[in-house]
Amino acid sequence: MDLAFSPADEAFRAEVREWLHAHVPRAPLPSLETEEGFAAHRAWEAELAADRWSVVNWPSRYGGRDSGLLRWLLFEEEYWAADAPGRVGQNGIQLLAPTLLDHGTEEQRARILPPMACGEVIWAQAWSEPEAGSDLASLRARAVRTDGGWLLTGQKTWSSRAAFADRAFGLFRSDPDAARPHQGLTYLMFSLRAPGVTVRPIARLDGKPAFAELFLDEVFVPDEDVIGEPGRGWRIAMATAGNERGLMLRSPGRFLASARRLEELWRRLGRPASARDRVADALIGARAYQLFTYAAASRLLDGEEAGPESSLNKVFWSELDLALHETALDLLGPEGEMADTDWAERYVFALAGPLYAGTNEIQRDIIAERLLGLPKGRR
Amino acid sequence: MRFLLDAEQRAFAASLDALLTAADTPAVIRDWSRGDHASGRALWSRVADTGVFALAVPEAYEGLGPRPVELAVAFVELGRHAVPGPLVETVTAAVLLTGADPGTAERLLPGLASGEPMATVATKGAHALDGDAAALRISWEPGRIRLSPGHGPVRPSLDPARRLTPLLPGGDLLAIPADQALTWARLATAAQALGVGLALLGRTVGYVGQRTQFGVPVGSFQAVKHRLADARIALEFARPLLFGAALTMEPADVAAAKVAACEAAYGTARTALQLHGAIGYTAEYDLSLWLTKARALRTTWGDPGECRALVVSAAGDRRW
Numbered sequence: 001m002d003l004a005f006s007p008a009d010e011a012f013r014a015e016v017r018e019w020l021h022a023h024v025p026r027a028p029l030p031s032l033e034t035e036e037g038f039a040a041h042r043a044w045e046a047e048l049a050a051d052r053w054s055v056v057n058w059p060s061r062y063g064g065r066d067s068g069l070l071r072w073l074l075f076e077e078e079y080w081a082a083d084a085p086g087r088v089g090q091n092g093i094q095l096l097a098p099t100l101l102d103h104g105t106e107e108q109r110a111r112i113l114p115p116m117a118c119g120e121v122i123w124a125q126a127w128s129e130p131e132a133g134s135d136l137a138s139l140r141a142r143a144v145r146t147d148g149g150w151l152l153t154g155q156k157t158w159s160s161r162a163a164f165a166d167r168a169f170g171l172f173r174s175d176p177d178a179a180r181p182h183q184g185l186t187y188l189m190f191s192l193r194a195p196g197v198t199v200r201p202i203a204r205l206d207g208k209p210a211f212a213e214l215f216l217d218e219v220f221v222p223d224e225d226v227i228g229e230p231g232r233g234w235r236i237a238m239a240t241a242g243n244e245r246g247l248m249l250r251s252p253g254r255f256l257a258s259a260r261r262l263e264e265l266w267r268r269l270g271r272p273a274s275a276r277d278r279v280a281d282a283l284i285g286a287r288a289y290q291l292f293t294y295a296a297a298s299r300l301l302d303g304e305e306a307g308p309e310s311s312l313n314k315v316f317w318s319e320l321d322l323a324l325h326e327t328a329l330d331l332l333g334p335e336g337e338m339a340d341t342d343w344a345e346r347y348v349f350a351l352a353g354p355l356y357a358g359t360n361e362i363q364r365d366i367i368a369e370r371l372l373g374l375p376k377g378r379r
Numbered sequence: 380m381r382f383l384l385d386a387e388q389r390a391f392a393a394s395l396d397a398l399l400t401a402a403d404t405p406a407v408i409r410d411w412s413r414g415d416h417a418s419g420r421a422l423w424s425r426v427a428d429t430g431v432f433a434l435a436v437p438e439a440y441e442g443l444g445p446r447p448v449e450l451a452v453a454f455v456e457l458g459r460h461a462v463p464g465p466l467v468e469t470v471t472a473a474v475l476l477t478g479a480d481p482g483t484a485e486r487l488l489p490g491l492a493s494g495e496p497m498a499t500v501a502t503k504g505a506h507a508l509d510g511d512a513a514a515l516r517i518s519w520e521p522g523r524i525r526l527s528p529g530h531g532p533v534r535p536s537l538d539p540a541r542r543l544t545p546l547l548p549g550g551d552l553l554a555i556p557a558d559q560a561l562t563w564a565r566l567a568t569a570a571q572a573l574g575v576g577l578a579l580l581g582r583t584v585g586y587v588g589q590r591t592q593f594g595v596p597v598g599s600f601q602a603v604k605h606r607l608a609d610a611r612i613a614l615e616f617a618r619p620l621l622f623g624a625a626l627t628m629e630p631a632d633v634a635a636a637k638v639a640a641c642e643a644a645y646g647t648a649r650t651a652l653q654l655h656g657a658i659g660y661t662a663e664y665d666l667s668l669w670l671t672k673a674r675a676l677r678t679t680w681g682d683p684g685e686c687r688a689l690v691v692s693a694a695g696d697r698r699w
């Protein structure tokens with residue numbers, strides 16, 4: 001058991017740090033939830049990709065560095081510590097790409113991954129529907145067989161940044177007569193600019209317009225944009241969900257950086273005693289998450305599968321993030337009410353943590369039933 | 380970087396677990412609580428034979444240490460089985476004496492490494508755990524330690540298995556203590572608390588799976604499941620803090636581990652009591668042996684406030 005990184009890993013870390021020091025924009029970019037900010041962040045993805053820092057753990061033939069899991073973690077620690085911009089490409093990079101690497105065809109990988117890596121094509125996740133949130137398997141949007149492909153019809157909603165994104169991936173009901181709701185679903189990719197697609201932006205709590213709902217009316221998708229076998233979409237999508245809850249979506253570097261920023265704020269304000277314990281708990285939580293991830297990564301490197309453990313991550317990071325940002329706003333006092341600060345924007349984002357990527361109630365059910373072995377009950 | 384217990388460490392945990400499972404610790408704990416130390420001493424010497432106390436003693440004094448990771452492994456198991464006695468204090472005494480003059484260290488440490496005698500330690504003004512059972516009683520004042528000549532009357536703890544005794548003043552001066560002793564005391568306590576929490580969770584999951592009300596197991600109710608899920612989350616995230624701290628032995632890391640493990644264990648104790656219903660509230664049901672310990676460990680060797688203060692005050696030497 002050890003926590004020491006090899007000299008080669010430390011050299012990698014130093015290289016990342018140096019690059020970020022030279023490239024991270026001095027002034028923060030505008031919010032990526034706005035059109036202007038989306039474009040600025042897209043340009044940042046291109047800048048990252050130009051020196052092959054946008055997807056370090058991917059195979060090099062798709063634009064990565066074959067860095068492996070540990071170096072990816074180190075990269076993320078440095079990235080967030082440097083206060084580098086949020087990743088506008090993250091839905092594609094962290095949700096779709098791992099799915100394609102595991103379940104896609106070589107043709108799909110070669111066609112889809114390189115433009116994703118440099119921000120040329122930005123992806124949205126089109127899973128949720130108005131009547132299918134937590135009960136995702138009850139989704140109704142249809143995929144109907146046609147010559148050389150499928151026709152998609154229905155409505156998707158709560159799609160992050162879909163107002164400005166280029167393409168989307170989601171599940172569609174291709175066999176309405178299947179015996180169970182989880183069967184007869186097909187996992188497909190489609191263009192948000194294709195004929196038949198209408199994108200309606202939905203303002204979030206803070207009024208920012210990048211969230212969207214999608215209306216699909218006989219949108220044609222060619223066969224090469226089906227992921228895996230038609231009708232077998234559920235299993236593939238659930239593998240993605242593991243990524244979404246697990247360590248890929250929310251790397252520990254992010255929370256460590258936020259906790260350190262919170263601690264700095266607390267010191268700058270004269271170390272108010274009333275918040276000391278909450279600041280300490282933010283630091284302790286962020287460190288716990290980092291070390292938990294190191295242990296999880298060690299297990300993955302030993303060849304173990306990431307199972308329902310990712311539900312532990314999800315509840316932990318989302319609650320940590322929220323507690324941390326609530327503490328910051330409380331420390332700021334009346335100043336914390338101002339909406340145009342970094343803290344406020346991050347707070348609004350943190351508020352959604354317990355909702356997306358599977359609500360925390362659903363994650364607790366998974367923990368109780370699959371990790372603790374409690375009897376299934378009526379939902 | 381490979382942040383996982385190795386096969387040898389896991390085997391050590393498994394062998395202690397097997398030894399303690401076979402030992403009927405609830406009966407031992409109840410004897411101990413009455414001041415009848417015979418079964419507890421017998422168990423203690425079997426635990427000592429596995430080398431637990433030697434892990435804190437340097438090889439120069441017939442120990443195996445210092446090996447904080449293995450010590451944490453062992454104390455998780457001791458907590459899981461709620462083993463009574465001045466376990467943490469014996470380790471703390473050993474670390475304190477590592478800083479003493481070589482003559483004293485040579486005279487006392489080999490014994491502590493072998494688990495005989497039991498030792499206890501009290502900081503100035505505090506009560507020592509099990510001063511009536513320990514033969515080596517150390518009063519710890521800032522910068523120096525003394526061998527106390529005896530102990531005062533036993534005061535009951537909220538945890539009946541923890542017998543609290545004042546130490547008599549005076550006694551031989553034993554020179555300079557090692558300043559790492561408090562860190563070891565906290566590490567061992569954090570590990571013990573994690574074990575206590577894991578036992579409480581395991582027993583409660585078992586109970587709600589078989590207790591039925593309204594015609595179904597109470598464990599099928601979502602309110603019940605979610606409390607247990609939260610307990611599992613808290614314990615699972617305390618564990619890496621514990622082992623991370625054992626690797627660095629930085630005071631702030633160990634303080635963080637102590638807060639997280641003790642809060643997780645105490646939260647789990649509250650959940651365990653609630654989900655057992657009235658039977659959990661009785662002294663005769665074994666759950667109580669863990670419930671009360673979770674409360675006591677929270678405040679011993681640094682309460683949550685003290686430990687949190689250390690975490691935020693250590694920004695300079697904290698490497699995270």
Ligand SMILES: Cc1cc2nc3c(=O)[nH]c(=O)nc-3n(C[C@H](O)[C@H](O)[C@H](O)COP(=O)(O)OP(=O)(O)OC[C@H]3O[C@@H](n4cnc5c(N)ncnc54)[C@H](O)[C@@H]3O)c2cc1C
Nearest residue numbers: 125126127128133134158159160352355356357359361379
């Ligand atoms: C900021 C944000 C970004 C998002 N981005 C995306 C995206 O990019 N793509 C996408 O597809 N979706 C996205 N979502 C949608 C998200 O996945 C859903 O909100 C989520 O799955 C919950 O569904 P729902 O909102 O319909 O709530 P509902 O399922 O209607 O749930 C309402 C409440 O009831 C609770 N509940 C429901 N069922 C149970 C149960 N069995 N037991 C206990 N409690 C239950 C829920 O936990 C919740 O508290 C996003 C959501 C947010 C807030």
